[in-house]
Each structure stands twice: as structure tokens, then as C-alpha cells.
Amino acid sequence: AMVSNAFIYHADALMFDLEDSVILREKDAARRLVFHALQHPLYQNVETIVRVNALDSDYGVADLEAVVRGGVDIVRLPKTDTAQDVIDIENHIARIEAECGREPGSTGLLAAIESPQGITQAVAIAHASPRLIGIALGAEDYVRNLRTERSPEGTELLFARCAILQAARAAGIQAFDTVYSDANNEAGFLREAAHIKQLGFDGKSLINPRQIELLHNLYAPTRQEADHAQRVVDAAEAAAREGLGVVSLNGKMVDSPVIERARLVLSRAALSGIREE
Ligand SMILES: CC(=O)SCCNC(=O)CCNC(=O)[C@H](O)C(C)(C)COP(=O)(O)OP(=O)(O)OC[C@H]1O[C@@H](n2cnc3c(N)ncnc32)[C@H](O)[C@@H]1OP(=O)(O)O
Numbered sequence: 001a002m003v004s005n006a007f008i009y010h011a012d013a014l015m016f017d018l019e020d021s022v023i024l025r026e027k028d029a030a031r032r033l034v035f036h037a038l039q040h041p042l043y044q045n046v047e048t049i050v051r052v053n054a055l056d057s058d059y060g061v062a063d064l065e066a067v068v069r070g071g072v073d074i075v076r077l078p079k080t081d082t083a084q085d086v087i088d089i090e091n092h093i094a095r096i097e098a099e100c101g102r103e104p105g106s107t108g109l110l111a112a113i114e115s116p117q118g119i120t121q122a123v124a125i126a127h128a129s130p131r132l133i134g135i136a137l138g139a140e141d142y143v144r145n146l147r148t149e150r151s152p153e154g155t156e157l158l159f160a161r162c163a164i165l166q167a168a169r170a171a172g173i174q175a176f177d178t179v180y181s182d183a184n185n186e187a188g189f190l191r192e193a194a195h196i197k198q199l200g201f202d203g204k205s206l207i208n209p210r211q212i213e214l215l216h217n218l219y220a221p222t223r224q225e226a227d228h229a230q231r232v233v234d235a236a237e238a239a240a241r242e243g244l245g246v247v248s249l250n251g252k253m254v255d256s257p258v259i260e261r262a263r264l265v266l267s268r269a270a271l272s273g274i275r276e277e
């Protein structure tokens with residue numbers, strides 16, 4: 001039911017999971033279901049991601065064969081511990097693309113880091129393949145590996161989140177935060193989402209449709225922020241026409257980092273609209 005309904009919720013991308021939310025005896029059926037969903041007309045204008053099983057499991061390579069042939073946009077590799085894990089999946093994807101006549105390099109890759117080993121290797125992982133569109137944190141497995149649990153403040157995740165952000169930005173790719181597992185706790189979700197937005201994440205994996213609008217609204221700038229960003233960009237363009245690199249807007253210095261931040265605000269307004277307070 002979820003696979004056939006998911007496209008109605010206006011998520012930025014839809015992620016089909018073949019890994020930890022599918023029990024072992026359903027792995028083959030789930031793979032077939034996803035293979036067909038990827039080719040369904042309803043999913044042609046939606047960005048699709050499939051989380052495959054680990055390549056060293058009994059299912060990983062079969063998952064890849066199905067989803068690359070099915071036309072998935074991005075493959076999510078779970079539990080990425082080393083750059084070699086990325087290179088291994090990269091090699092399989094390149095082979096399958098060649099075999100099925102898909103444009104070489106057209107399948108994107110998203111590596112989820114879910115262990116202390118992966119966090120220590122985050123920089124190498126983030127640089128391991130030109131297919132990588134981003135890296136992501138998988139916090140449920142990560143806290144299990146740390147031998148702790150998630151707190152409302154997220155203190156136990158701060159190091160991992162910063163490591164992932166640093167590595168992603170150093171490699172020029174995106175950084176995605178982990179799921180918030182309590183689908184009925186709106187206040188807790190919003191608190192965590194505000195925290196990861198402030199750290200600099202590009203977005204977050206969601207597990208329930210009710211979280212989509214909450215996150216889009218949080219990432220949408222306020223009317224005041226969008227108007228200010230527009231004034232900054234207007235002032236910068238006027239200054240550039242006069243050959244100036246720095247201008248003053250109501251006494252505040254506007255130079256290149258300020259202008260770039262203003263452009264980011266405007267691009268978020270274009271994507272998510274204006275925040276409803
Ligand atoms: C640690 C990890 O690996 S996380 C990643 C793997 N796990 C997942 O992807 C879990 C996906 N999410 C879910 O299974 C569920 O949302 C749960 C278990 C979190 C909550 O379950 P419920 O409380 O039963 O969901 P809820 O009552 O909010 O569902 C409302 C509607 O949304 C649909 N829905 C719920 N979650 C999703 C989803 N992830 N995708 C699409 N549709 C969904 C339900 O089918 C239901 O539709 P209906 O009204 O047509 O019947």
C-alpha cells in the first residue's frame with residue numbers, strides 16, 4: 001500500500017527500502033515490487049532512491065541488478081564503513097549500466113554512514129566516487145554501535161553529524177541527516193530538524209508522510225528572510241555594475257559570502273515557498 005501511495009505526498013524524493021525494514025523471507029518479493037514501481041508511469045517524474053542490502057549479503061547484488069535496470073535515480077548504500085565499500089558498489093553499478101544499455105554514470109549514489117568506523121572514514125568515503133550525490137547519517141545503527149541511545153538533545157550524535165557535514169562539504173556533495181523514528185512526536189521532530197538545519201544539513205530522511213510538510217516548512221525561509229535576501233542580491237548586483245565588491249546595506253557589510261548565503265535563501269524560497277509561522 002505504501003509503495004502505491006507514496007507519490008501523492010510531494011516529498012522531494014521517494015526512497016524504497018530493501019534493507020532493514022524488509023524481513024528476510026520477503027526480500028525477493030520486495031525487490032520485485034520495487035523493480036515494477038520504478039517503471040510505473042506514476043513514478044517517472046519523482047526522484048527515486050532505493051536502499052539496497054549490503055553487497056556482502058545474499059541480496060545486495062540482486063538488488064542492484066534490479067534497481068539499476070529498473071531505472072532508479074539514486075542507490076543508497078547502507079552501513080558504509082570504508083571508501084572501498086563505495087568503490088565496490090560503483091564497479092557493480094558501472095557493469096550493470098553497461099549490460100543493460102543505461103547511460104554510463106547516470107545512476108547516482110548516496111552512502112549512509114552508520115558506524116564509528118564509517119565516521120572515522122567519512123572524508124575518504126565522501127571522495128570515493130564521482131557518482132556520490134551525498135552522504136548521510138544512519139543514527140539508529142550508529143548509536144547501537146556506540147552503545148548508547150538517542151536523546152532529545154542529540155548530544156551523542158553531534159560528533160558524527162559534524163564529521164559527515166565536514167566530509168560532504170570538503171567533497172562538494174550533499175549531507176543528509178537521519179530519520180526521526182517517533183512519527184507521532186511533532187515537537188521532538190521539529191526540535192531535531194531545527195538543530196540539523198542550523199548545523200548545515202541539506203535535508204533529512206523521513207519515515208512518515210506527516211513529517212514532509214513539517215520539514216519543508218522549516219527549511220522554507222520566512223517572508224522577512226526572503227525579502228532581506230532579495231535586497232542583498234539587488235544591492236550586490238547594483239554594486240557589481242559599478243565595479244564594487246563590497247557594499248553597505250543599512251550599515252551592514254555585504255560581500256561575497258553574504259551574497260552567496262542570500263542566494264541560498266532565495267533558492268530555498270523557490271523550492272519550499274515561504275514559511276508558515
Ligand atoms: C532505522 C531505519 O532503518 S528507518 C528506515 C526504514 N523504515 C521505514 O522506512 C519505516 C517507514 N514508516 C513506517 O513504517 C510507518 O510510518 C511507521 C511505522 C513509522 C508509523 O506507522 P503508522 O503509525 O501505522 O503510520 P500512520 O498511521 O501515520 O500512516 C498513515 C498513512 O500514511 C501511510 N504511510 C505511513 N508511512 C509511510 C511511508 N513511509 N511511505 C508511504 N506511506 C506511508 C500509511 O500507509 C497510511 O496510509 P493510509 O491512511 O492510506 O492507510
Ligand SMILES: O=C([O-])CC(=O)C(=O)O
Pocket residue numbers: 020078112114136137138139140141142177178179205
Ligand atoms: O539511515 C537512516 O536514517 C535509517 C537507518 O538505517 C538508521 O538510522 O540506522
Ligand SMILES: [Mg+2]
Pocket residue numbers: 020078114138140141
Ligand atoms: Mg540502519
